[in-house]
Amino acid sequence: MFIKLEPRGEASRSMSYLSPLLAGLLTLVSGGIFFAFLGHDPIEALRIFLIAPVEDLYGFGELCVKAAPIMLCAIGLAVAFKAQVWNIGAEGQLLMGGLLASAVALQLMDVESFWALPLVLLSGMLGGGLWGLLAAWLRTRFNANEILTTIMFNYIALYLLLYFVHGSFKDPDGYGFPASAMFGDSSLLPILLEDTRMHIGILFALLAVVVIWVMLSRSFIGFQIKVLGLDSNAAKLAGFKHKRLVAVVMIISGALAGLAGAGEVAGPIGQLIPSISPGYGYAAIIVAFLGRLHPVGIFFASMLMALIYLGGELAQIELNLPLAVTSLFQGMLLFYLLACDVFINFKIKFNRPQISATLENS
Amino acid sequence: MNRQVSATLSGQLRLQLKGITKQYPGCLANDKVDLEIGAGEIHALLGENGAGKSTLMKMIYGVTKPDAGEILWQGSVVEIKDPSMARKMGIGMVFQHFSLFETLTVTENIALALGDDAGDLQQLGRKISTVSKQYGMELNPDRHIHSLSVGERQRVEIVRCLVQDIKLLILDEPTSVLTPQEVETLFVTLRQLSADGCSILFISHKLKEVQALCHNATILRGGKVTGDCVPAEAGATKMAQLMVGSDTPISSNYPKATGTEVFLAVENLTNSSEDPFGTSLKKVNFSVRRGEILGIAGVAGNGQEELLAALSGEHLLDSSDPVKFSGRGVGLLDPRQRRELGLAFVPEERLGRGAVPEMSLVDNTLLTGFLQGLVNFGFINQGKTEQFSQKIIDDYKVKTPNNRTAAQSLSGGNLQKFIIGREILQNPQLLVAAHPTWGVDIGAATAIHKALIELRDKGAAILVVSEDIDELFLISDRLCAICDGEISPAKATLDTSIEEVGRWMTGVFEQIEPTAAQHVDEMLNTSSIN
Numbered sequence: 081m082f083i084k085l086e087p088r089g090e091a092s093r094s095m096s097y098l099s100p101l102l103a104g105l106l107t108l109v110s111g112g113i114f115f116a117f118l119g120h121d122p123i124e125a126l127r128i129f130l131i132a133p134v135e136d137l138y139g140f141g142e143l144c145v146k147a148a149p150i151m152l153c154a155i156g157l158a159v160a161f162k163a164q165v166w167n168i169g170a171e172g173q174l175l176m177g178g179l180l181a182s183a184v185a186l187q188l189m190d191v192e193s194f195w196a197l198p199l200v201l202l203s204g205m206l207g208g209g210l211w212g213l214l215a216a217w218l219r220t221r222f223n224a225n226e227i228l229t230t231i232m233f234n235y236i237a238l239y240l241l242l243y244f245v246h247g248s249f250k251d252p253d254g255y256g257f258p259a260s261a262m263f264g265d266s267s268l269l270p271i272l273l274e275d276t277r278m279h280i281g282i283l284f285a286l287l288a289v290v291v292i293w294v295m296l297s298r299s300f301i302g303f304q305i306k307v308l309g310l311d312s313n314a315a316k317l318a319g320f321k322h323k324r325l326v327a328v329v330m331i332i333s334g335a336l337a338g339l340a341g342a343g344e345v346a347g348p349i350g351q352l353i354p355s356i357s358p359g360y361g362y363a364a365i366i367v368a369f370l371g372r373l374h375p376v377g378i379f380f381a382s383m384l385m386a387l388i389y390l391g392g393e394l395a396q397i398e399l400n401l402p403l404a405v406t407s408l409f410q411g412m413l414l415f416y417l418l419a420c421d422v423f424i425n426f427k428i429k430f431n432r433p434q435i436s437a438t439l440e441n442s
Numbered sequence: 443m444n445r446q447v448s449a450t451l452s453g454q455l456r457l458q459l460k461g462i463t464k465q466y467p468g469c470l471a472n473d474k475v476d477l478e479i480g481a482g483e484i485h486a487l488l489g490e491n492g493a494g495k496s497t498l499m500k501m502i503y504g505v506t507k508p509d510a511g512e513i514l515w516q517g518s519v520v521e522i523k524d525p526s527m528a529r530k531m532g533i534g535m536v537f538q539h540f541s542l543f544e545t546l547t548v549t550e551n552i553a554l555a556l557g558d559d560a561g562d563l564q565q566l567g568r569k570i571s572t573v574s575k576q577y578g579m580e581l582n583p584d585r586h587i588h589s590l591s592v593g594e595r596q597r598v599e600i601v602r603c604l605v606q607d608i609k610l611l612i613l614d615e616p617t618s619v620l621t622p623q624e625v626e627t628l629f630v631t632l633r634q635l636s637a638d639g640c641s642i643l644f645i646s647h648k649l650k651e652v653q654a655l656c657h658n659a660t661i662l663r664g665g666k667v668t669g670d671c672v673p674a675e676a677g678a679t680k681m682a683q684l685m686v687g688s689d690t691p692i693s694s695n696y697p698k699a700t701g702t703e704v705f706l707a708v709e710n711l712t713n714s715s716e717d718p719f720g721t722s723l724k725k726v727n728f729s730v731r732r733g734e735i736l737g738i739a740g741v742a743g744n745g746q747e748e749l750l751a752a753l754s755g756e757h758l759l760d761s762s763d764p765v766k767f768s769g770r771g772v773g774l775l776d777p778r779q780r781r782e783l784g785l786a787f788v789p790e791e792r793l794g795r796g797a798v799p800e801m802s803l804v805d806n807t808l809l810t811g812f813l814q815g816l817v818n819f820g821f822i823n824q825g826k827t828e829q830f831s832q833k834i835i836d837d838y839k840v841k842t843p844n845n846r847t848a849a850q851s852l853s854g855g856n857l858q859k860f861i862i863g864r865e866i867l868q869n870p871q872l873l874v875a876a877h878p879t880w881g882v883d884i885g886a887a888t889a890i891h892k893a894l895i896e897l898r899d900k901g902a903a904i905l906v907v908s909e910d911i912d913e914l915f916l917i918s919d920r921l922c923a924i925c926d927g928e929i930s931p932a933k934a935t936l937d938t939s940i941e942e943v944g945r946w947m948t949g950v951f952e953q954i955e956p957t958a959a960q961h962v963d964e965m966l967n968t969s970s971i972n
């Protein structure tokens with residue numbers, strides 16, 4: 081081995097907050113170089129990617145439409161990650177939330193009640209929460225690694241959704257297309273700003289951020305979650321119930337992802353379709369870490385991630401780039417964040433063979 | 443011993459420190475420290491926590507670099523760049539906080555530390571067995587670290603140094619986890635090493651041991667050398683005063699108490715260990731009365747951890763009867779429910795069980811203090827928690843910049859004072875303390891002992907499990923010992939001797955029948971057992 085990573089001892093606190101910004105900057109520079117190689121003016125391309133999408137009110141509305149599910153998933157994940165429960169299944173929990181919310185919404189097609197929408201949203205939370213609880217139970221009962229189970233549950237959720245959307249939920253008047261009927265008006269999320277698609281889902285997301293912030297910083301359950309994550313032996317000695325806490329964090333993060341799913345089907349989509357999420361649940365993992373698992377950080381990181389989604393779409397239209405550019409930017413962001421973190425926590429050492437040589441002489 | 447001194451001092455100096463100075467932000471850790479160690483010399487470095495011993499050792503071991511001064515190794519000036527360079531030079535170090543990977547075996551850990559020099563693992567394993575046997579510290583090279591007790595882990599650390607070609611061995615508080623017999627064996631080992639020409643830098647607070655073992659001593663206080671002496675000739679009191687300054691009380695004798703009614707009763711506790719390398723408890727019987735301290739002596743790894751886990755509630759029993767608080771079976775209650783019944787617990791590991799390393803002292807107050815009205819309707823009462831943490835810091839003289847400091851940045855002694863204070867200020871009916879003064883300096887140890895005695899005199903039942911037999915004789919009212927999961931009958935401290943307890947620790951005692959145990963309790967007790 082010629083290159084070694086050595087721990088730096090005390091990692092700098094300010095650097096650990098700077099690292100996401102640095103990662104963002106490096107992503108921009110790399111993105112610019114990438115655009116230049118594709119024969120575009122990098123400045124103009126970045127402008128189209130990052131500024132053009134939000135130049136008008138409609139664009140801002142779109143930003144909020146995209147940010148809401150990401151923020152909901154990410155703030156939920158942050159709770160689980162704080163407890164060192166590695167929930168990678170926000171995507172599946174989101175899908176199950178969307179599926180159950182749709183199931184309820186399809187039963188309420190002609191109901192003109194105020195309670196229809198809360199019922200739809202609550203079913204979404206229930207669907208996601210139970211899907212998360214299942215992984216928690218497998219972990220505490222059988223010691224099954226939650227990283228693996230939640231990833232696998234993502235696929236199960238996806239195929240369950242496809243099964244229903246191609247089967248019993250399919251709109252009988254839909255000319256055979258795999259999509260449910262459009263939901264009734266009373267089951268749809270109201271629009272916040274006229275002439276945009278911005279719906280009240282963003283308010284739920286902001287509320288969730290504030291509630292989780294209070295929970296983690298002020299409540300005893302939040303304290304127990306943090307202790308469990310930092311030092312499970314201390315949690316055990318203090319009598320904090322490990323199984324219950326794992327279940328709680330998985331229900332919280334599943335329910336919030338489920339709410340995000342319900343918000344999609346009852347929001348901008350308005351029906352159940354095969355693809356209700358362009359990977360929000362996966363993007364949320366990046367967002368949670370980019371935001372340093374802190375509610376404020378997650379708020380800004382969600383906005384950035386939403387912007388990357390919008391920018392990818394616009395780049396597709398204006399620059400004729402494939403949609404994969406979105407994934408590319410997400411990937412770069414995560415890559416640079418992890419790289420920056422490595423350099424904050426470790427220093428690189430190059431093995432110098434002359435040390436041993438001088439020693440032999442002495 | 444003096445023969446050896448003269449032999450070595452006439453020889454070459456192995457290590458020489460000249461005017462070593464190290465400045466940390468806001469703290470002058472070492473101020474022009476001079477130190478000389480000859481070949482084969484056993485040199486003691488004495489000082490309280492925070493006196494600068496660790497900093498000095500870290501500089502010798504290449505972990506940090508001095509701001510000023512010179513290090514001379516075998517007569518020539520060297521710059522020790524990093525620990526691996528120090529190891530290559532023949533400097534080995536056993537830290538007070540072990541740096542071992544829990545999930546790896548003894549051999550794998552040692553191989554990691556040796557790096558490229560480790561060679562074939564099987565061969566290394568055999569070498570470890572041989573070396574550990576040769577120095578009377580038997581070790582199974584294939585065991586995983588997580589299954590070893592503190593005492594056994596220390597052996598791994600010492601053996602790690604011994605399998606290398608070593609010229610200077612640095613030991614930080616090495617005896618604190620050993621039995622008197624083990625300490626003697628260690629000393630035989632160290633003298634043997636010394637006779638072979640290996641120099642030893644021995645850091646300890648136990649003046650008796652320094653006097654028994656070391657040729658010379660350097661005493662540090664507040665980063666400065668306050669004196670050099672030959673321990674065998676200088677009085678213990680003089681050395682202690684050099685260490686702590688003249689205003690700190692250093693030793694006390696505590697009056698013994700007999701206690702009143704039984705609070706903790708352990709009856710026929712049989713518990714197979716979850717850990718394949720652990721020790722199962724076999725029909726353990728003992729009781730602790732209100733107003734007395736029961737000490738349990740024993741070599742590490744003889745069932746202490748299992749017993750403590752059964753008492754704290756970390757390991758729930760199959761039935762409630764084997765452990766009783768004031769007559770009520772608690773074997774099925776979890777740690778929190780036991781706390782509600784008056785239990786307080788000081789675990790063996792300060793960082794990582796007693797306190798969450800990254801969390802502030804305020805948060806660590808809440809960790810076990812949450813039953814003291816610090817939580818209202820699920821929300822943390824921040825003000826009250828801060829007040830409580832401040833009270834712990836003030837009452838128990840915890841040296842810390844403030845209560846927002848992370849637990850991990852406190853020295854061992856200060857953190858232990860904090861944890862003991864946190865538990866005692868909850869007014870427990872029963873305090874279970876594991877190794878309460880392990881690796882703690884004299885000043886802090888005295889403070890902790892006083893606190894335990896005060897709590898006892900207020901009528902609490904106290905159980906102390908310790909490997910420090912002197913400590914047990916100092917503070918316990920009754921004593922027993924644990925060996926291979928069995929517990930000896932308890933005797934009043936005044937009626938027993940170190941030799942007898944030492945025999946119990948090796949398993950030489952009559953296993954008492956439960957009926958006999960109850961009989962003994964009844965005889966000792968005038969009041970009835972509820």
